[in-house]
Amino acid sequence: MTKPDSKRSSVALVTGKPANAAEEQVNNGSSDPSVSSSPHHALTPATPTKHKSAKQVSRDNLSRRNTESEVFDDGTNTFFWRAHTVTVLFILTCVLVYVTLLEETPQDTTYNTKRGIVASILVFLCFGVTQAKDGPFTRPHPAYWRFWLCVSVVYELFLIFVLFQTVRDGRQFMKYIDPKLGVALPERDYGGNCLIYDPGNTTDPWHNIWDKMDGFVPAHFLGWYIKTLVIRDWWMCMIISVMFEFLEYSLEHQLPNFSECWWDHWIMDVLVCNGLGIYAGMKTLGWLSMKPYQWQGLWNIPTYKGKIKRMAFQFTPYSWVKFEWKPASNLRRWLAVLGIIFMFLLAELNTFYLKFVLWMPPEHYLVLLRLVFFVNVGGVAMREIYDFMDDPKFYRKLGQQAWLVAAITVTEFLIVVKYDPRTIMLPIPFFVTQCWFLGIVLILSWTLWRFFIRDITLRYKDARRRKQEVTGDCGRPHGNGGTATPSGRSKLNGISESLRHRKS
Numbered sequence: 139m140t141k142p143d144s145k146r147s148s149v150a151l152v153t154g155k156p157a158n159a160a161e162e163q164v165n166n167g168s169s170d171p172s173v174s175s176s177p178h179h180a181l182t183p184a185t186p187t188k189h190k191s192a193k194q195v196s197r198d199n200l201s202r203r204n205t206e207s208e209v210f211d212d213g214t215n216t217f218f219w220r221a222h223t224v225t226v227l228f229i230l231t232c233v234l235v236y237v238t239l240l241e242e243t244p245q246d247t248t249y250n251t252k253r254g255i256v257a258s259i260l261v262f263l264c265f266g267v268t269q270a271k272d273g274p275f276t277r278p279h280p281a282y283w284r285f286w287l288c289v290s291v292v293y294e295l296f297l298i299f300v301l302f303q304t305v306r307d308g309r310q311f312m313k314y315i316d317p318k319l320g321v322a323l324p325e326r327d328y329g330g331n332c333l334i335y336d337p338g339n340t341t342d343p344w345h346n347i348w349d350k351m352d353g354f355v356p357a358h359f360l361g362w363y364i365k366t367l368v369i370r371d372w373w374m375c376m377i378i379s380v381m382f383e384f385l386e387y388s389l390e391h392q393l394p395n396f397s398e399c400w401w402d403h404w405i406m407d408v409l410v411c412n413g414l415g416i417y418a419g420m421k422t423l424g425w426l427s428m429k430p431y432q433w434q435g436l437w438n439i440p441t442y443k444g445k446i447k448r449m450a451f452q453f454t455p456y457s458w459v460k461f462e463w464k465p466a467s468n469l470r471r472w473l474a475v476l477g478i479i480f481m482f483l484l485a486e487l488n489t490f491y492l493k494f495v496l497w498m499p500p501e502h503y504l505v506l507l508r509l510v511f512f513v514n515v516g517g518v519a520m521r522e523i524y525d526f527m528d529d530p531k532f533y534r535k536l537g538q539q540a541w542l543v544a545a546i547t548v549t550e551f552l553i554v555v556k557y558d559p560r561t562i563m564l565p566i567p568f569f570v571t572q573c574w575f576l577g578i579v580l581i582l583s584w585t586l587w588r589f590f591i592r593d594i595t596l597r598y599k600d601a602r603r604r605k606q607e608v609t610g611d612c613g614r615p616h617g618n619g620g621t622a623t624p625s626g627r628s629k630l631n632g633i634s635e636s637l638r639h640r641k642s
Contacts, residue, residue, distance in 0.1 A: 221281075223268045230264055252314065263288050273539055274521045278452050283539075286514045290542040293511065297549040305557050309497055315504070322497055332399035354500075358411035359418075361509070365482075366419025368516045370461035374475070375419070378482050379412040385483060388570045392561050393490055395500075431457050461524055469589040474527050476581075478520075481547055485512065488550040495557040512543075519543040 237257075244250060266288030272280045273287065300308050312319040334347065366375050383403045390396040398407075439445050465475040492498070493505055522537025555562055566574075 221268050226264055226268050230261065248314075259292055262292065266291070271538065273518050273537065274525065275518055276456050277454060283518055286511075286518070287539055287542070289511065290515055290539065290546065294542060294546050294549060297546065297553060301549060301553050301556065308553075308557065312496055312498070316502070319496075319498060319502075323499055332401070334401060355406070355411055358407060359415045362412045362415030363419045363422075364513050365516075366416045367422060368520045370423055370520075371463055372416065372420055374463065374479065375416045378479055379408055379416070381479070381483060382486055383408060384573075385487065388566065388574065389487075391567065392564050393494060395490055395494075426455065426458050427460055429454070429458070431455075459521075459524075463524075463527075466588060469585075471527055472585065472589065474523070478523065481544065484551060485547045488547065488554065491554040491558075492550055494561070495554050515539055515543055 263285060267281045267284050270284040270287055273283045275283050300311065303311060310320050334344075362375070362379065365378075366372075369375055369378075386396040386398065386403065390398075439448055463471065463475055465472045489505070489508070492508075493500060493502070498504055519537070519540040519542075522533075522540040526533045526536050526540070
């Protein structure tokens with residue numbers, strides 16, 4: 139959407155330029171290095187020598203928010219950035235008039251019901267794309283992220299509807315989406331023969347490895363590449379990756395799909411697929427953090443190569459913010475990071491349990507659409523969570539997309555609990571319970587030591603040191619009447635220091 143020219147002054151706060159210079163350096167495109175390569179065009183300000191005060195930090199966060207959320211128009215892409223609310227309303231009205239007056243309604247109740255539900259969803263999406271509140275992302279277009287916000291609302295409403303049905307009606311309702319659904323499917327067991335090299339099979343002794351090399355291998359790699367771009371932290375990604383393998387070990391008595399060979403868990407999943415995906419994601423994050431964010435209008439670029447490059451960069455971030463989670467800095471951030479890890483693991487488990495209780499095969503397109511949905515909404519939700527943690531004074535409430543993602547994850551888990559409580563309540567093996575109990579005790583012990591016992595100890599030591607310093611100062615001998623009389627040399631030094639201070 140087009141923003142007024144008065145808001146362009148926020149760019150000058152970040153770039154250090156006056157407003158007219160910010161207008162000359164157009165904010166809608168990535169300038170080619172041959173066009174603009176001077177270092178003062180960078181959006182990142184110079185690092186100050188002194189520590190920033192609280193007001194300076196909040197002012198920097200406000201400037202960062204403005205440069206990432208506001209979309210500036212230089213006059214060349216006005217049609218592209220405009221919301222087109224009247225145009226969308228006119229087209230929607232024309233479609234409804236056509237359906238009402240010119241189209242004959244079919245005499246099929248099931249078909250009309252489906253079409254009515256789809257039409258209602260489309261009307262809601264049209265309203266949301268044009269009228270909903272913008273999120274933290276603006277590329278490739280703010281309407282793109284408003285669309286996924288509205289899809290989140292529709293998906294949450296669908297989950298609520300399924301949650302309020304009986305188990306039989308909920309599973310049979312899936313037939314309205316795809317007639318092939320609603321039939322119980324056997325789960326595939328990836329365990330069994332775990333020999334990497336099977337000498338008993340003379341035809342193909344490596345058949346166990348080839349059996350595991352299905353379409354889920356590149357899906358694992360691509361999924362963890364995108365998760366790394368969402369989380370933007372190597373340690374958190376590795377912890378989630380390893381923890382999910384422990385969850386598969388712990389829950390393989392509930393879902394046969396979790397039963398895998400040891401080398402499938404730790405070599406193919408953690409090291410190869412997840413590890414390479416995390417490595418590629420971190421390399422991409424490094425490139426995005428070093429990339430110069432200098433934007434220029436498409437029609438202001440003289441060369442065709444520059445125009446094509448500018449169109450490609452439309453799908454890159456408008457500006458870059460490095461996530462510094464710092465979980466051990468305070469108790470609030472530590473609990474928030476634990477909550478993020480927990481929600482990630484719960485969303486991963488919901489993928490397997492939902493298709494199990496709703497009788498959907500792993501290769502069904504609904505499973506793939508759910509993953510595509512979380513890919514698009516996960517990045518926005520994680521950014522809103524980070525902003526809420528990093529500057530709670532400016533971001534006083536949790537973002538709308540983060541709120542919806544949390545509600546969707548919890549609702550999916552409640553559907554699993556309602557539709558198959560017998561599987562969920564299967565007793566966990568005793569040694570697995572011991573391992574999880576030990577892990578929880580270690581986390582709680584470290585939390586108590588780091589944020590309570592350690593702080594109390596440090597405060598006690600600091601108070602004791604100050605008390606000793608005060609006692610030492612009181613015990614020192616003083617001159618006449620306890621008042622120290624400065625010597626002649628100290629007087630001269632003091633006079634010279636005062637003169638030097640006045641001259642400076």
